[in-house]
Amino acid sequence: MRTERKLTRRLDRVFARLDREPERPAHIDVPRMSRHRAMLFSSTLAFYLAIVWAVITTSWLVRLDWRVMFFRPYQQWPGIHAFLDYYVVLGQRGPTAVMVAAWLGWRSWRQHTVRPLLTLAASLLLLNITVGAAKLGMGRLGPHYATVIGANEMGLGGDIFPSGHTANAVVTWGILAYLASTARARRWLSALSAITSLGVGLTTVYLGTHWLSDVLLGWAAGLLILLALPWFEPLISRAENALFALRDRLRARRRRTAPVPAAPLAPVALQPLAKAAEPAVPAREPVTSARGSRPPVHLAPGPHTTRSERTPVTPAGSRRPPHADRLPRGASQAARP
Numbered sequence: 001m002r003t004e005r006k007l008t009r010r011l012d013r014v015f016a017r018l019d020r021e022p023e024r025p026a027h028i029d030v031p032r033m034s035r036h037r038a039m040l041f042s043s044t045l046a047f048y049l050a051i052v053w054a055v056i057t058t059s060w061l062v063r064l065d066w067r068v069m070f071f072r073p074y075q076q077w078p079g080i081h082a083f084l085d086y087y088v089v090l091g092q093r094g095p096t097a098v099m100v101a102a103w104l105g106w107r108s109w110r111q112h113t114v115r116p117l118l119t120l121a122a123s124l125l126l127l128n129i130t131v132g133a134a135k136l137g138m139g140r141l142g143p144h145y146a147t148v149i150g151a152n153e154m155g156l157g158g159d160i161f162p163s164g165h166t167a168n169a170v171v172t173w174g175i176l177a178y179l180a181s182t183a184r185a186r187r188w189l190s191a192l193s194a195i196t197s198l199g200v201g202l203t204t205v206y207l208g209t210h211w212l213s214d215v216l217l218g219w220a221a222g223l224l225i226l227l228a229l230p231w232f233e234p235l236i237s238r239a240e241n242a243l244f245a246l247r248d249r250l251r252a253r254r255r256r257t258a259p260v261p262a263a264p265l266a267p268v269a270l271q272p273l274a275k276a277a278e279p280a281v282p283a284r285e286p287v288t289s290a291r292g293s294r295p296p297v298h299l300a301p302g303p304h305t306t307r308s309e310r311t312p313v314t315p316a317g318s319r320r321p322p323h324a325d326r327l328p329r330g331a332s333q334a335a336r337p
Helices: 002-018 035-056 060-071 078-091 093-111 115-138 164-178 183-207 212-257
Strands: none
Touching (some): 078 183, 093 164, 164 212
Protein backbone atom coordinates (compact mmCIF):
# COMPACT_ATOMS: atom_id res chain seq x y z
CA MET A 1 0.00 0.00 0.00
CA ARG A 2 2.82 2.44 0.85
CA THR A 3 4.55 1.68 -2.42
CA GLU A 4 1.35 2.39 -4.36
CA ARG A 5 0.84 5.66 -2.52
CA LYS A 6 4.39 6.78 -3.21
CA LEU A 7 4.01 5.88 -6.89
CA THR A 8 0.71 7.78 -7.06
CA ARG A 9 2.25 10.85 -5.47
CA ARG A 10 5.17 10.78 -7.88
CA LEU A 11 2.84 10.47 -10.85
CA ASP A 12 0.78 13.38 -9.56
CA ARG A 13 3.93 15.49 -9.33
CA VAL A 14 4.94 14.56 -12.86
CA PHE A 15 1.52 15.45 -14.30
CA ALA A 16 1.50 18.67 -12.28
CA ARG A 17 4.81 19.62 -13.89
CA LEU A 18 3.41 18.88 -17.34
CA ASP A 19 0.51 21.29 -16.84
CA ARG A 20 0.94 24.75 -18.31
CA GLU A 21 1.22 27.58 -15.83
CA PRO A 22 -1.52 30.23 -16.10
CA GLU A 23 1.01 33.05 -16.58
CA ARG A 24 4.74 33.68 -16.66
CA PRO A 25 6.20 32.66 -13.28
CA ALA A 26 7.56 35.55 -11.24
CA HIS A 27 10.29 33.54 -9.50
CA ILE A 28 12.44 33.22 -12.65
CA ASP A 29 15.43 35.49 -12.17
CA VAL A 30 17.65 36.76 -14.95
CA PRO A 31 21.38 36.38 -14.20
CA ARG A 32 23.31 39.63 -13.98
CA MET A 33 26.96 40.40 -14.43
CA SER A 34 27.92 40.42 -10.77
CA ARG A 35 31.41 41.10 -9.40
CA HIS A 36 32.01 37.39 -8.83
CA ARG A 37 31.01 36.57 -12.41
CA ALA A 38 33.17 39.37 -13.77
CA MET A 39 36.18 38.02 -11.86
CA LEU A 40 35.56 34.52 -13.25
CA PHE A 41 35.28 35.93 -16.74
CA SER A 42 38.56 37.83 -16.38
CA SER A 43 40.44 34.80 -15.01
CA THR A 44 39.06 32.52 -17.73
CA LEU A 45 40.06 35.02 -20.40
CA ALA A 46 43.58 35.16 -18.96
CA PHE A 47 43.73 31.35 -19.01
CA TYR A 48 42.57 31.38 -22.66
CA LEU A 49 45.27 33.82 -23.70
CA ALA A 50 47.91 31.91 -21.73
CA ILE A 51 47.14 28.67 -23.60
CA VAL A 52 47.29 30.44 -26.96
CA TRP A 53 50.63 32.00 -26.05
CA ALA A 54 52.01 28.66 -24.81
CA VAL A 55 51.13 26.97 -28.10
CA ILE A 56 52.42 29.81 -30.27
CA THR A 57 55.77 29.83 -28.49
CA THR A 58 56.06 26.01 -28.65
CA SER A 59 56.40 25.69 -24.89
CA TRP A 60 56.12 22.64 -22.61
CA LEU A 61 52.41 22.40 -23.48
CA VAL A 62 53.23 21.52 -27.09
CA ARG A 63 55.73 18.89 -25.94
CA LEU A 64 52.99 17.41 -23.71
CA ASP A 65 50.68 17.30 -26.74
CA TRP A 66 53.22 15.21 -28.65
CA ARG A 67 53.80 12.84 -25.74
CA VAL A 68 50.06 12.15 -25.42
CA MET A 69 49.81 11.65 -29.17
CA PHE A 70 52.67 9.10 -29.19
CA PHE A 71 51.10 7.34 -26.23
CA ARG A 72 48.08 6.54 -28.47
CA PRO A 73 45.35 6.01 -25.86
CA TYR A 74 43.08 4.27 -28.38
CA GLN A 75 45.67 1.51 -28.65
CA GLN A 76 46.27 1.30 -24.89
CA TRP A 77 42.57 0.81 -24.05
CA PRO A 78 40.85 -0.54 -27.17
CA GLY A 79 37.94 -2.02 -25.21
CA ILE A 80 36.22 1.35 -24.70
CA HIS A 81 36.70 2.55 -28.26
CA ALA A 82 33.20 1.53 -29.42
CA PHE A 83 31.51 3.24 -26.46
CA LEU A 84 33.47 6.48 -26.86
CA ASP A 85 32.59 6.64 -30.55
CA TYR A 86 28.97 7.15 -29.46
CA TYR A 87 29.77 9.24 -26.39
CA VAL A 88 31.56 11.88 -28.42
CA VAL A 89 28.22 12.67 -30.14
CA LEU A 90 27.32 14.61 -26.97
CA GLY A 91 29.73 17.25 -28.24
CA GLN A 92 28.44 17.50 -31.80
CA ARG A 93 26.53 20.68 -32.46
CA GLY A 94 23.60 19.31 -34.44
CA PRO A 95 22.31 16.47 -32.21
CA THR A 96 22.93 18.33 -28.94
CA ALA A 97 21.27 21.52 -30.20
CA VAL A 98 18.15 19.57 -31.21
CA MET A 99 17.89 17.80 -27.85
CA VAL A 100 18.41 20.92 -25.76
CA ALA A 101 16.11 23.01 -28.00
CA ALA A 102 13.31 20.45 -27.52
CA TRP A 103 13.62 20.71 -23.74
CA LEU A 104 13.83 24.52 -23.75
CA GLY A 105 10.92 24.71 -26.19
CA TRP A 106 8.73 22.82 -23.73
CA ARG A 107 9.85 25.19 -20.97
CA SER A 108 9.03 28.18 -23.16
CA TRP A 109 5.53 26.85 -23.85
CA ARG A 110 4.91 26.01 -20.20
CA GLN A 111 6.13 29.34 -18.81
CA HIS A 112 4.68 31.62 -21.54
CA THR A 113 8.09 32.98 -22.54
CA VAL A 114 10.58 32.56 -25.37
CA ARG A 115 13.61 33.59 -23.32
CA PRO A 116 15.06 30.03 -23.06
CA LEU A 117 15.05 29.57 -26.83
CA LEU A 118 16.43 33.05 -27.45
CA THR A 119 19.22 32.48 -24.92
CA LEU A 120 20.16 29.20 -26.59
CA ALA A 121 20.19 30.89 -30.00
CA ALA A 122 22.38 33.73 -28.71
CA SER A 123 24.87 31.33 -27.09
CA LEU A 124 25.17 29.19 -30.23
CA LEU A 125 25.64 32.31 -32.35
CA LEU A 126 28.44 33.50 -30.07
CA LEU A 127 29.98 30.03 -30.15
CA ASN A 128 30.03 29.90 -33.94
CA ILE A 129 31.51 33.38 -34.25
CA THR A 130 34.22 33.18 -31.59
CA VAL A 131 35.33 29.56 -31.94
CA GLY A 132 35.05 29.63 -35.73
CA ALA A 133 37.13 32.79 -35.98
CA ALA A 134 39.79 31.33 -33.66
CA LYS A 135 39.96 28.09 -35.65
CA LEU A 136 40.42 29.86 -38.96
CA GLY A 137 42.74 32.50 -37.55
CA MET A 138 45.24 30.09 -35.95
CA GLY A 139 44.95 27.32 -38.55
CA ARG A 140 46.47 24.51 -36.48
CA LEU A 141 46.65 20.95 -37.83
CA GLY A 142 45.39 17.96 -35.85
CA PRO A 143 47.45 14.99 -34.61
CA HIS A 144 46.55 12.83 -37.61
CA TYR A 145 47.82 15.50 -40.03
CA ALA A 146 50.95 16.66 -38.15
CA THR A 147 54.01 17.19 -40.35
CA VAL A 148 56.97 18.01 -38.06
CA ILE A 149 57.52 16.25 -34.73
CA GLY A 150 57.67 18.75 -31.86
CA ALA A 151 56.20 21.63 -33.88
CA ASN A 152 53.08 23.53 -32.88
CA GLU A 153 51.56 23.03 -36.38
CA MET A 154 50.13 26.59 -36.37
CA GLY A 155 49.20 28.56 -39.48
CA LEU A 156 49.01 25.53 -41.77
CA GLY A 157 45.35 25.82 -42.75
CA GLY A 158 43.87 23.51 -40.10
CA ASP A 159 40.72 24.06 -38.06
CA ILE A 160 41.43 22.12 -34.88
CA PHE A 161 42.37 24.79 -32.30
CA PRO A 162 40.31 25.21 -30.09
CA SER A 163 38.27 22.01 -29.88
CA GLY A 164 34.78 22.63 -31.23
CA HIS A 165 33.35 19.47 -29.62
CA THR A 166 34.54 20.55 -26.18
CA ALA A 167 33.34 24.15 -26.50
CA ASN A 168 29.98 23.02 -27.83
CA ALA A 169 29.52 20.56 -24.95
CA VAL A 170 30.30 23.29 -22.41
CA VAL A 171 27.84 25.76 -23.96
CA THR A 172 25.02 23.40 -24.91
CA TRP A 173 24.79 21.52 -21.62
CA GLY A 174 25.85 24.52 -19.53
CA ILE A 175 22.93 26.58 -20.84
CA LEU A 176 20.61 24.27 -18.89
CA ALA A 177 22.36 25.29 -15.65
CA TYR A 178 22.32 28.94 -16.72
CA LEU A 179 18.53 28.86 -17.20
CA ALA A 180 17.77 26.82 -14.06
CA SER A 181 14.96 28.20 -11.91
CA THR A 182 16.35 27.28 -8.49
CA ALA A 183 19.81 27.37 -6.92
CA ARG A 184 19.73 23.64 -6.22
CA ALA A 185 18.93 22.77 -9.85
CA ARG A 186 21.64 25.17 -10.99
CA ARG A 187 24.28 23.41 -8.86
CA TRP A 188 23.31 19.92 -10.06
CA LEU A 189 23.11 20.94 -13.69
CA SER A 190 26.43 22.77 -13.47
CA ALA A 191 28.15 19.65 -12.14
CA LEU A 192 26.48 17.47 -14.79
CA SER A 193 27.47 19.78 -17.66
CA ALA A 194 31.05 20.02 -16.37
CA ILE A 195 31.41 16.23 -16.21
CA THR A 196 29.84 15.81 -19.67
CA SER A 197 32.07 18.40 -21.34
CA LEU A 198 35.14 17.02 -19.55
CA GLY A 199 34.33 13.53 -20.83
CA VAL A 200 33.78 14.80 -24.38
CA GLY A 201 37.12 16.63 -24.40
CA LEU A 202 39.08 13.65 -23.10
CA THR A 203 37.28 11.42 -25.62
CA THR A 204 38.59 13.53 -28.51
CA VAL A 205 42.11 13.15 -27.09
CA TYR A 206 41.60 9.40 -26.76
CA LEU A 207 40.44 9.12 -30.37
CA GLY A 208 43.42 11.17 -31.56
CA THR A 209 41.35 13.89 -33.24
CA HIS A 210 42.57 16.74 -30.96
CA TRP A 211 45.65 17.79 -29.06
CA LEU A 212 45.36 18.16 -25.30
CA SER A 213 45.86 21.91 -25.63
CA ASP A 214 42.90 22.04 -28.06
CA VAL A 215 40.68 20.61 -25.36
CA LEU A 216 41.92 23.07 -22.72
CA LEU A 217 41.27 25.99 -25.03
CA GLY A 218 37.82 24.59 -25.92
CA TRP A 219 36.82 24.47 -22.24
CA ALA A 220 37.94 28.05 -21.78
CA ALA A 221 36.10 29.22 -24.93
CA GLY A 222 32.82 27.62 -23.89
CA LEU A 223 33.07 28.95 -20.33
CA LEU A 224 33.72 32.47 -21.61
CA ILE A 225 30.47 32.37 -23.59
CA LEU A 226 28.43 31.23 -20.57
CA LEU A 227 29.98 33.89 -18.34
CA ALA A 228 29.36 36.63 -20.92
CA LEU A 229 25.66 35.83 -21.46
CA PRO A 230 24.37 38.34 -18.83
CA TRP A 231 25.71 41.16 -21.01
CA PHE A 232 23.32 40.04 -23.74
CA GLU A 233 20.25 39.75 -21.51
CA PRO A 234 18.91 43.24 -22.38
CA LEU A 235 19.12 42.39 -26.08
CA ILE A 236 17.34 39.08 -25.44
CA SER A 237 14.58 40.91 -23.50
CA ARG A 238 14.06 43.41 -26.33
CA ALA A 239 13.87 40.56 -28.85
CA GLU A 240 11.30 38.76 -26.69
CA ASN A 241 9.16 41.92 -26.36
CA ALA A 242 9.36 42.46 -30.11
CA LEU A 243 8.18 38.89 -30.77
CA PHE A 244 5.25 39.25 -28.39
CA ALA A 245 4.29 42.61 -29.93
CA LEU A 246 4.37 41.02 -33.40
CA ARG A 247 2.19 38.18 -32.12
CA ASP A 248 -0.35 40.65 -30.70
CA ARG A 249 -0.49 42.60 -33.98
CA LEU A 250 -1.09 39.43 -35.97
CA ARG A 251 -3.86 38.37 -33.62
CA ALA A 252 -5.52 41.80 -33.84
CA ARG A 253 -5.32 41.74 -37.65
CA ARG A 254 -6.83 38.25 -37.70
CA ARG A 255 -9.71 39.41 -35.53
CA ARG A 256 -10.41 42.39 -37.81
CA THR A 257 -10.44 40.26 -40.94
CA ALA A 258 -12.65 37.56 -39.38
CA PRO A 259 -16.31 37.70 -40.63
CA VAL A 260 -18.69 39.24 -38.10
CA PRO A 261 -21.71 36.98 -37.42
CA ALA A 262 -25.10 38.57 -38.24
CA ALA A 263 -27.19 39.64 -35.28
CA PRO A 264 -30.34 37.55 -34.77
CA LEU A 265 -33.58 39.27 -35.71
CA ALA A 266 -36.00 40.08 -32.94
CA PRO A 267 -39.30 38.16 -33.08
CA VAL A 268 -42.15 40.22 -34.51
CA ALA A 269 -45.53 39.91 -32.78
CA LEU A 270 -48.33 39.15 -35.27
CA GLN A 271 -51.31 41.49 -34.90
CA PRO A 272 -54.80 39.92 -35.35
CA LEU A 273 -56.53 41.19 -38.48
CA ALA A 274 -59.91 42.84 -38.36
CA LYS A 275 -62.94 40.76 -39.08
CA ALA A 276 -63.96 43.01 -41.97
CA ALA A 277 -60.70 42.29 -43.77
CA GLU A 278 -61.14 38.59 -43.63
CA PRO A 279 -61.99 37.08 -47.04
CA ALA A 280 -65.53 35.88 -47.46
CA VAL A 281 -65.84 32.16 -47.46
CA PRO A 282 -68.36 30.96 -50.07
CA ALA A 283 -71.30 29.20 -48.54
CA ARG A 284 -71.77 25.60 -49.43
CA GLU A 285 -74.89 24.52 -51.21
CA PRO A 286 -77.20 22.34 -49.24
CA VAL A 287 -77.23 18.75 -50.30
CA THR A 288 -80.64 17.83 -51.56
CA SER A 289 -82.16 14.46 -51.98
CA ALA A 290 -82.47 14.96 -55.77
CA ARG A 291 -78.72 14.76 -56.08
CA GLY A 292 -78.83 11.28 -54.64
CA SER A 293 -81.58 10.21 -57.09
CA ARG A 294 -79.39 10.72 -60.17
CA PRO A 295 -78.66 7.50 -62.07
CA PRO A 296 -75.10 6.18 -61.92
CA VAL A 297 -72.77 7.38 -64.57
CA HIS A 298 -72.11 3.89 -65.93
CA LEU A 299 -75.77 3.18 -66.59
CA ALA A 300 -77.36 4.30 -69.80
CA PRO A 301 -80.44 6.53 -69.54
CA GLY A 302 -83.87 5.22 -70.27
CA PRO A 303 -85.70 2.02 -69.47
CA HIS A 304 -83.62 -1.10 -69.09
CA THR A 305 -84.44 -4.30 -70.89
CA THR A 306 -83.22 -7.76 -70.49
CA ARG A 307 -80.19 -9.02 -72.37
CA SER A 308 -82.19 -11.26 -74.71
CA GLU A 309 -84.43 -8.37 -75.87
CA ARG A 310 -81.61 -6.01 -76.75
CA THR A 311 -80.69 -5.32 -80.37
CA PRO A 312 -77.14 -6.40 -81.05
CA VAL A 313 -75.07 -3.42 -81.87
CA THR A 314 -71.54 -3.63 -83.11
CA PRO A 315 -69.48 -1.35 -80.90
CA ALA A 316 -67.68 1.45 -82.57
CA GLY A 317 -64.03 0.89 -83.01
CA SER A 318 -64.30 -2.90 -82.94
CA ARG A 319 -61.10 -4.69 -83.73
CA ARG A 320 -62.88 -7.39 -85.77
CA PRO A 321 -62.73 -6.85 -89.55
CA PRO A 322 -66.12 -6.42 -91.29
CA HIS A 323 -67.49 -9.53 -93.05
CA ALA A 324 -70.23 -9.27 -95.66
CA ASP A 325 -71.48 -12.80 -95.09
CA ARG A 326 -71.84 -12.38 -91.34
CA LEU A 327 -75.45 -12.04 -90.22
CA PRO A 328 -76.66 -10.41 -87.15
CA ARG A 329 -77.49 -12.52 -84.12
CA GLY A 330 -81.07 -13.92 -84.14
CA ALA A 331 -81.56 -13.78 -87.94
CA SER A 332 -82.55 -16.93 -89.84
CA GLN A 333 -79.83 -18.42 -91.91
CA ALA A 334 -80.62 -19.44 -95.51
CA ALA A 335 -79.89 -22.92 -96.67
CA ARG A 336 -76.54 -23.25 -98.18
CA PRO A 337 -76.33 -24.73 -101.74
